[in-house]
Amino acid sequence: MAAATVVPATGVIANLKLLNNYNYDEWSFRVKIYLLAEDLWDFVEATTEPPKPEDGEAEFKAWRKNNAKALYAIQSSCGDDTYSLIGGITTAKLAWDTLEEELKPAKAEELVTLMPLEDLNNIHLTSNDGHESNSSYYSEFGQHQPFIDFVTNGDWDSAKEYLGINPDVIRKRGSVSGATALHLAVGLEYEDMAMSLVELMAEEDLEIQDANGVTAIGFAANKGLAQVAKCIVEKNKKILSLPCFGDMIPLLEAYSSGHWKLARFFYSLTPLEALLLDNGCGGAELISESFIAKEFDIALDLIRRCPNLAITTNFSGLTPLHMCATTSSGFLSGTPLKFWQKWIYDSIHIPPATTTLDIRINVEKPEDGPVSGNDLIARSGICRLRGLVPNPRHFFGIDHIYKIKWVHERTAEVLHSMCEVIKDKSPKQVIGSVISAAIFEAIKQGRVELIDEIIETNPLLFGLIDENGKSLLQFAIECRQEKVYFLLYELSGVLPSLLAVTDKLNNTLLHSAASLSPLAQLNHIQGAALQMQRELQWFQEVEKIVPPKVLEVVNDTDGMTARELFTKTHKELAKEGERSMKETATSCTVVGALIITIMFTAAFTVPGGNNGDTGMPMFLDRMLFKVFMVSVALSLFSSTTSVMTFLGILTSRYAETDFLKSLPKKMIIGLFTLFFSVATMMIGFVSTLFIMLDGKSWIVIPIILLASAPIISFVWMQFPLLVEIFAYTYGAGIFSKKVKPLVI
Structure with a gap:
């Protein structure tokens, strides 16, 4: 049977003829394999309604993204004459169904293409020799389909027995997918079976490509199957220099797929010339990828051996030097740190990288998993904080800061080597x-x-x-x-x-x-x-x-x-600045005027009332009453100042230079006095409650907590703006270094 073909992560279906009015069967088979491999087929054959925004934002965005991927794959593989059939369609399912309805040939027996691999176990058919096997209805291997069924079902004993009778079938390719039994075994991650097949294959058989130009070692590199890769390399070392996944040699495919342990193994055996083919495009791609992957050992070794790769274009047409410039996480200037994080950052010592690459990779133990740069940090025990702590992994996120600086230091080392070329x-x-x-x-x-x-x-x-x-x-x-x-x-x-x-x-x-x-x-x-x-x-x-x-x-x-x-x-920006300041001033003026009204009334409506004989307040001698009167007075005066200041903003001329000092200074005074008036108003309110509800703390305390809500909300929403304006106006701001004119 034919199995789902794994394709490169770039989304390109290699060697696929665009859909026309006559090749729907072959086209749909190939595109479906691609969608299965990318885990997008469910969005084409969906039987339920797609999620809506109101069903949950996260779920809707995930569906929308994957639907777009599937739809793009379908649209981009249509010819000019067939794209018009789905030009205005926005869902992958409807596009697929429309093409099927318009272009699928009418046959008595419909061609059933591959099902998702996880569904294969639900289909039970009987092969020609009587063995029950899992298979698809479609056969592209003709009379040798039973052998392929044994492989896809992981039945090596039956497959080996079949090979004993028909040894040449081991290199037979599918009529559509171009895949061999080894392709299928590696793609399905049957490692033991794949290694057994490798032992029975000739050296040149390992170089067979499927219809997408992928070799078996390409699948192994993509999936990180170190045991299989080692077995293939031991039998055919030159395969490391041949494209295995589009234009990618095994080393590049393993590296781009994140299988660092396998990549290091490949690098130790790959001839340098293989990375310098096509004017060094592959080598440049590897170094460029290191800045994204944060894995620098191979890149550092390679750039030291071939400095010219720094200015060699990669598959994207960019140079490693350019990629380094666009990677913000590789430098401190692109990594925002809080002041205390910066202090820890400066205290961390990162030992330099070794001058030679250590490729001591034990592929005999795949269960260890790939070793990433972060893992090396965690296991090395080389972190020293100049006497701060012996192990930074357990203290205040220091491990995270260590990893940040480790990346910065390694990036700097690669950069230093790249600069040799200039x-x-x-x-x-x-x-x-x-x-x-x-x-x-x-x-x-x-x-x-x-x-x-x-x-x-x-x-x-x-x-x-x-x-x-x-x-x-x-x-x-x-x-x-x-x-x-x-x-x-x-x-x-x-x-x-x-x-x-x-x-x-x-x-x-x-x-x-x-x-x-x-x-x-x-x-x-x-x-x-x-x-x-x-x-x-x-x-x-x-x-x-x-x-x-x-x-x-x-x-x-x-x-x-x-x-x-x-x-x-800056004409339009000045107008927008004027509008925004006036809107802020207007809103704050309303709040300030309301506080003035409340505080003016409160000053003459004192808690407890006045003495009928003397006219003096009843609680005049109590400390809390004095607190009340002082806070009311301060709130009244500060809110009045705030309103006057905001009125000054509303009536300003708004010349260019006013934005530099005058307007920000008024905004600072206005916001500060408004904040102060809100705070003192709440103090006056709370002191009144203490006077009126003396001894009833169970009532007063919750009310005090509620009274703090306006202050907290103001601080949360407006205080950062106040601080920012003050810093930009009176602080060092962006120009922390003061420059002097040079003498010319």
């Missing part, structure tokens, strides 16, 4: 190359560590420009990457004339600061008003460092100075 490059050689693309991508992503390493390796690259003539410093300003900006500015001290250069369109550094920040950077800041403030801070920061003559330079694109360009590009 050591002797001149800026002229690098302009427009993959090296330039990686450097400017690193600036865009804020990977200051990578930029620092590159410039330290080759200081001449500090003068690199992109295809538009932008310098590294100018591009860092345009991308609003402050850490890279400070690094490059400090280096500008060596060549201060770079602060006055312009690009091909005569844009200066200040023109770059005048452009609107990338959306990704703006989204990190809460509210349009604070975004406008940040933009002004950037402009003023750059304005301080450029020579005075730069202020009057007019660019070629807009014919504007930097200041004029800033006004033009």
Whole structure:
């Protein structure tokens, strides 16, 4: 029988002819195998209604994602003449049913294709020799189908007996799937049977590919079957250099599938030349994958042996250097840590990697499972915290921070080795190359560590420009990457004339600061008003460092100075900032006015009333009454101040410079006084309860707890905004390093 064929994770069905009006049977068989292998067939043959958003968000999103995968597989394998049949259909089931209804040939005996593997045990048929076996109705192995049935059912004794009579069937391929018995045994993870089949096969038989171009060792690498892989390699070592899964050799397939132990075994035996085929695309893919997988030992060894792989394109058309620049988790600059985590991070010592790769892999014990980088951390016992603790795994998440730093250190080691290839490059050689693309991508992503390493390796690259003539410093300003900006500015001290250069369109550094920040950077800041403030801070920061003559330079694109360009590009943001501040001020004014009304009334309606003879409050001599009066007065005065401040915000002129200090200062005063008035109002209310319900704490205490709810809710919703405004206005903010203009 034919078994479900495992296909690459990329979703490509190799060698599949697009569906037309005449090949539905073969097409549906192949596509169904793919959907079964990807565990998507249930979404095509579903008998129940799909979930709706109201049934549960998580369940609906999972269904929607898998339905889209299945639908995409069906749509992408249709020809132009058949795609129109399902062009407007949004579910995989309806698309499949429509194609079946329109294109399936009418036959007396319908062709029944493969069922999911887990359902095979429910079908019992009798083979030609009388043995009961599990099988599908469809046969692509002709008279030798019983042998294939024995293999798919895991019946090695019967399969071996059949081979004794028909030895050549061991290399017979299915008429549609192209799979051999070994493909099926490995795909079904019958390891013992697969190894027995390997022993009976000739060396060249192990190189047979199925219809998707997959060899048996490709399945073994994909599934992490170390025993089977070792058995195949021992019989045919050259198979390690041959494609086994599309363009992937066994090493790359095992590595990309996450089977690190098996990958290390393959790497120890794979000739270096196999990774350098196709201009080194495979080797570049392996190193690139290491940044995503966080497994660096093979990549580090390989890049030290072949530094040029750092600038070799992989299967995606990117270089390992570029992949390194886009991997945020590989650097501290892309890993946000709290202050106490940063303290632990700085205290951790990570020993350097060994100079040679340790490939002592015991594939005889597959039950040990693959060894990941994190496992190596946990087992090595090499963590030392400079006298803090002997074992970091049990204290305050230190193990997690250790793993973060381990990744950073290993990434840095790979990066250091990759930079060897650019050591002797001149800026002229690098302009427009993959090296330039990686450097400017690193600036865009804020990977200051990578930029620092590159410039330290080759200081001449500090003068690199992109295809538009932008310098590294100018591009860092345009991308609003402050850490890279400070690094490059400090280096500008060596060549201060770079602060006055312009690009091909005569844009200066200040023109770059005048452009609107990338959306990704703006989204990190809460509210349009604070975004406008940040933009002004950037402009003023750059304005301080450029020579005075730069202020009057007019660019070629807009014919504007930097200041004029800033006004033009930030016009809409300024309007949005004005609108948001007015909305906030209006809402807070209403709250403040309400508190004023309440506190003014409370000041003359004292608890306990007044003495009829003297007119003085009855509880005047009690301490709690004094607390009540003081809190009421403070609440009244602070709420009045808050309302006046917010009215000042509503009547402001909203000029550009107002967003820098004036408006944020008013917002700080308004929010703080409003918060203070709410807090003192609650104190006055609670003190009144103590006076009126003296001795009844069982009533007072729950009410006090409830009275704290408004304060807590205000702190939760508004206090972070207050802190953020204060930090951006009066704190160090993003420009924690104060720069001075360079003398030119």
